Amino acid sequence: MAYLVYHVNKKTGVTYVYEATAVWNKEKKQARNQQVCIGKLDPKTGDFIPSKRLDPKQAAAKDPTVTATTMIVGPSMVLNKITAELKLDKVLRASFPEVYQQILCMAYYITARGGPLCYCKAWSKSHNQPFGKELASQRISEVLRTLETDGQKTFFKKWGHQVLENDYLCYDITSVSSYGKQNEYLKYGYNRDGESMKQLNLALLFGQRSQLPVYYDRLPGNISDVSTLFYCMIKVYKITEKIN
Numbered sequence: 001m002a003y004l005v006y007h008v009n010k011k012t013g014v015t016y017v018y019e020a021t022a023v024w025n026k027e028k029k030q031a032r033n034q035q036v037c038i039g040k041l042d043p044k045t046g047d048f049i050p051s052k053r054l055d056p057k058q059a060a061a062k063d064p065t066v067t068a069t070t071m072i073v074g075p076s077m078v079l080n081k082i083t084a085e086l087k088l089d090k091v092l093r094a095s096f097p098e099v100y101q102q103i104l105c106m107a108y109y110i111t112a113r114g115g116p117l118c119y120c121k122a123w124s125k126s127h128n129q130p131f132g133k134e135l136a137s138q139r140i141s142e143v144l145r146t147l148e149t150d151g152q153k154t155f156f157k158k159w160g161h162q163v164l165e166n167d168y169l170c171y172d173i174t175s176v177s178s179y180g181k182q183n184e185y186l187k188y189g190y191n192r193d194g195e196s197m198k199q200l201n202l203a204l205l206f207g208q209r210s211q212l213p214v215y216y217d218r219l220p221g222n223i224s225d226v227s228t229l230f231y232c233m234i235k236v237y238k239i240t241e242k243i244n
Contacts, residue, residue, distance in 0.1 A: 004070065005035060006122035015041040015122045017048065075112035076128040086212070087162055089130070095155035102143045105131035156215050160205075163214050167207035171232050175199040175221060187222035203232050 005018045018035040025032045039050040083089050083104065092100035108129050109120040117140050124135040177197040178186055185200040199221035205214045219228055 004126065005072075006041075006126045008119045008122045010119075013118075014043065017041065071128045072126055073128040075108065076130075079108050079111060080130075083130075088159075091155060091158045091162055094158055095151050096147065099143045099146055101130045101132070102135060102139065103147075105129045105135050106140065106143075160214050163207045163210060163212050167209045167212075169205050169214060170208045171203070171205055171229065173201055173203045173225060173228050175201050185218055185220050187220045189220075189222040190224070201228060203228050205232060 005020045007016050007018060008014070009016065016037055017039050019038050020033045020035045023032055023034050024030075037051060038054065039048055041047070042049055089100065089104060092103055096103060105124055106117060106120055108127075109117070109123050112127070113119075113123055118137050120135055120140060121137050124131065124133075129135075175189070175192055177191065177193060177195050177199045179197065180186055183200065186198040187200075188198055189201075191197065191199055201219040201221055201223060202216065203219055204216045206212060207214060217232075219231065223231075
């Protein structure tokens with residue numbers, strides 16, 4: 001059965017449309033996908049532009065806007081189950097009620113495919129995901145701008161309570177060296193890699209049993225481990241205090 005796959009050229013940003021067909025490789029005894037490029041999408045309108053090697057009848061038959069398409073559902077079947085078991089969707093809905101589906105769509109893309117979010121548009125169009133429709137790059141930028149500090153604090157608190165129902169918190173810290181000059185967190189401090197560079201510290205709280213991240217924060221690179229531990233203990237108290 002043939003289905004459509006969308007690939008974005010990282011250099012040009014052009015989205016190409018491929019017709020994929022599952023075939024059986026007798027030698028390797030494995031299922032393989034054969035993909036043939038049938039055209040691309042207009043960068044302004046999103047309309048399908050058929051390949052020049054297709055005759056008019058073939059081009060009309062393969063146009064994604066007028067033919068039935070197949071949605072890839074494999075990743076969402078796994079991720080939907082994990083999301084429901086962790087109750088992550090409920091926590092996100094309570095923290096970001098207007099955009100939680102778009103946030104989950106981006107999280108699904110990063111988990112299943114990885115790479116910059118600018119390529120999430122083509123992925124969201126060909127995959128089953130919580131948002132249910134194409135997530136354009138402009139919309140992604142708009143959503144990211146809405147993730148204000150208050151919403152993040154609400155998420156961390158509710159997520160912390162969710163994880164701590166059957167778990168304990170562990171603390172860890174790491175440092176990241178950088179040549180950057182505009183980041184106010186970059187300071188000279190104890191460099192674990194022995195590099196004579198400025199660094200920033202990343203503190204993380206995670207569940208001992210579940211290994212799920214609960215809270216993270218960035219700290220100046222010149223703060224000692226003892227100070228960061230004290231800082232994180234305060235954060236733990238705020239996360240675990242009773243929610244009104």
